[in-house]
Amino acid sequence: MDRQTGTRKIAWLTGASSGIGRAVALKLADNGWQVAASARSADKLSTLAAERPGLIHAYPVDVTDGQGVKNAVKTIEQTLGPIDLALFSAGSYKRESAREFDAEALAEMANLNVTGTGNSLQAVMEPMIARQAGQIAVIASVAGYLGLPGGGFYGATKAALINLCEALRPQLEREGVTLQLISPGFVDTPLTKKNDFPMPFLISQEKAADAIVAGLSSRRFEIVFPWQMAVLMKLLQALPYALSLAMTRRMLRKQ
8 A cells, every 4th residue: 555645556576486576575565565476386376375465466377478468467457456566577597508508498498588578568568558657677687797607598588688678768768667677696596596606695585675675666777786796797797808708717617
């Protein structure tokens, strides 16, 4: 409930069954939002909804199914009301190697991380533009700033999202819709638990949710955290290739 207007605020989150999406769903609900939580796992969504009865509502959907996403948005707006905030965190991560390069795995990750986000964007942009109001947030990653050995597939999809958001931001501003980009560093989630290497400046899901919700209120374009990782990656990105590649070469694992 918006304390100033007395109206309900409706948020739709994809990838809400685990990780950052789940933490943000709980945080928004605790702040009085009505949260439509989407993911592929109906069971996990039901468990999440049970933690905040009456505030979090389960709407299972596979974001790679474009028509299914459109139907989900239509159902949410019919049952809860117009979506004020849409936050897209559905995605996957898998390391790759040059010796065992798998183009099908790349296509599968791009389908979920990029096309799935595109399906979600398309579903909410039309009604938001028609209302000349709304807020959209897309979770990318600092991994999209620079290609890192072993993180090429994931980083490529996140770089695509960064580029897409940069292109859409001024267009949506003209339509009365705010688009924001969220670029986390390492966050302790089920995806990062797969990593078998040191993760500098690792933060909890709860701290990530706090940073995201605070950033959403600011309406600035990029929400990036933790600041130490952001500075490190932006500095690497700004270096000439001769220097940046010399540094990333040190990240190679012994074969």
